[in-house]
Amino acid sequence: MLLRERQTAEGLLVSVCDAACLGETYEEGEVSLNVTEAFYGGDDAEAVGDDAVVESLARASVANIVGEASVAVAIDAGVVDETRVLSIEGTPHAQLVRM
Incomplete structure (x- = not known):
C-alpha cells in the first residue's frame, strides 16, 4: 500500500491506495475516480504495511482510501x-472526515 500524509489548515490529510491502483482511473456512470500520482504518490508517498496505515488513519482529519487491501485495512481497524x-468498477473507495 502507498501512504501519503499532508498537513493542511484543516488537519492531517491522508491518502492510501493499493500500489496497483496508482495511475488508474475508475468510472461508473457519472462517478469518476482518478488515482493520480500527484495525490496518492509522489516523493512523499511510502510503501507501508497494515500497521502504518492504521496508525496514520487514526490521526487523520481527512482520508481518501482506494483499493481492496487498503480499504480492508481501514474496515478491519x-x-x-x-x-x-x-x-467504482469493482474497486473499493472510502473517505473519512472527522469533524
Whole structure:
C-alpha cells in the first residue's frame, strides 16, 4: 500500500491506495475516480504495511482510501464502516472526515 500524509489548515490529510491502483482511473456512470500520482504518490508517498496505515488513519482529519487491501485495512481497524464503502468498477473507495 502507498501512504501519503499532508498537513493542511484543516488537519492531517491522508491518502492510501493499493500500489496497483496508482495511475488508474475508475468510472461508473457519472462517478469518476482518478488515482493520480500527484495525490496518492509522489516523493512523499511510502510503501507501508497494515500497521502504518492504521496508525496514520487514526490521526487523520481527512482520508481518501482506494483499493481492496487498503480499504480492508481501514474496515478491519474500525476506521471505515463497510456499508459506506463505494465500489467504482469493482474497486473499493472510502473517505473519512472527522469533524
